Amino acid sequence: MARTILITGCSSGIGLDAAHGLKARGWRVFAxxxxxxxCARLETEGLESFPLDLASEESIQSxxxxxLSRTGGTLDALFNNGAFACPAFAEDLPRGALREIFETNLFGQFDLINRLMPTFRAQGHGRIVNNSSVLGLAAVRGRGAYVATKFAMEGLTDTYRLENRIPGLHFILIEPxxxxxxxxxxxxxxxxKWIDWQNSPNREQYESVLRPRLYAGVGKKDQWELPASxxxxxLIHALESERPKPRYFVTVPTYAASLIKRLMPTRIADRILRKS
Structure with a gap:
């Protein structure tokens, strides 16, 4: 029987590439x-797809x-990929914006894990792969909401790994x-929806840095940017290796951020990261 995986956030980018890549390797993918x-578009591309909104408990349970109805009650792996960003300077983030991004990027993802844990426990194996970010390792200006969700993902995933007592169950982070x-x-x-940048004390920074990147920068490649593949x-190594790593770094900036945070004094690290 084909190995099975549930993937969130498959409409484009990383999730879509992962769904097609794993299907090509013989996995049965629920994208x-x-x-x-x-979901309807993915069905036309040959994938099994149905809705999952991480901000909705009802959608997660459904x-x-x-x-599980399609697999007969088993599941080999979960790839928690669904997430979004709300770029803004931290002092301009209203409570509602933080609540909304945490519902999808953190609360929904770990709610999904917890609801699947009885399945993984009963079968005695599984791979839970959480898609974090270089921004789960180091903060940058104007990305505070996303940084906060990814820092929290890192901490919770590490905690699950430490608490895990099932030898065949692995908790893994990917750091693109x-x-x-x-x-x-x-x-x-x-x-x-959320950011009143025109009335912000950081308006000049929005006009010169953040908004040009958000609007004019779409479609332009960043330095060191790699394709979703x-x-x-x-992800393939994390799912198929007999001894998967706890963390997988992707792209040069992620390796660099890890070294900066681990090896440099905070003041020096801040000078470097402030330029990002």
Whole structure:
């Protein structure tokens, strides 16, 4: 029987590439998206797809029920990939913006894990792979909300790994840096909904740095940017290796951020990261 995996956030980018890449390797992939229209498009591409909105407990439970009904009650792996960004300077983030991004990027992902844990416990094995970020290792200006969710993901995933007593169950983090995706394009929605940048004391920085990157920068490659297939390659190792690593770094900036945080005094690290 084909190994089975549930993937969140498959409408584009990393999730879409992972779904097609694993299907090509013989995995049975349940490629979920928040919007039903995206699920319908994935079905036409030959993937099994149904809705999963990480911000909705009902949607999470419904997607789990659909998954287990199709597999007969088992699941080999979960790839928690769904997330979005809300770019803004930290003092401009209203409570509602933080609540919304944490619901999807953190609360929903770990709610999904917890609801699947009885399945993993009963079968005695599984791979839970959480897609973090270079921003889960080091902060940068204007990305505070996303940084906060990824720092929290790192801490919770490490805690699950320490608490895990099932030899065949692995908790794994993937740490991408700049990857070709629609995340910047999709981030406009949250930015326009929540951020009153015109009345911010940081207005000049929005006009000169953040908004040009968010709008004019869409479609332009970052330095060191890699295609989504680079993440899929690390995901394959995390899923298929007999001894998967606790963390997989992707792109040069992620390796660099790890070294900066581990080896440099905070003041020196801050000088470097402040330029990012």
């Amino acid at each position: 979920t998206c928040r919007k039903p229209d995206d 997607a789990i029920a659909e998954t 840096g700049p990857i070709t995706s629609d995340i910047r394009l999709k981030a406009r929605v949250a930015f326009e 680079a993440v899929t390659a690390k």
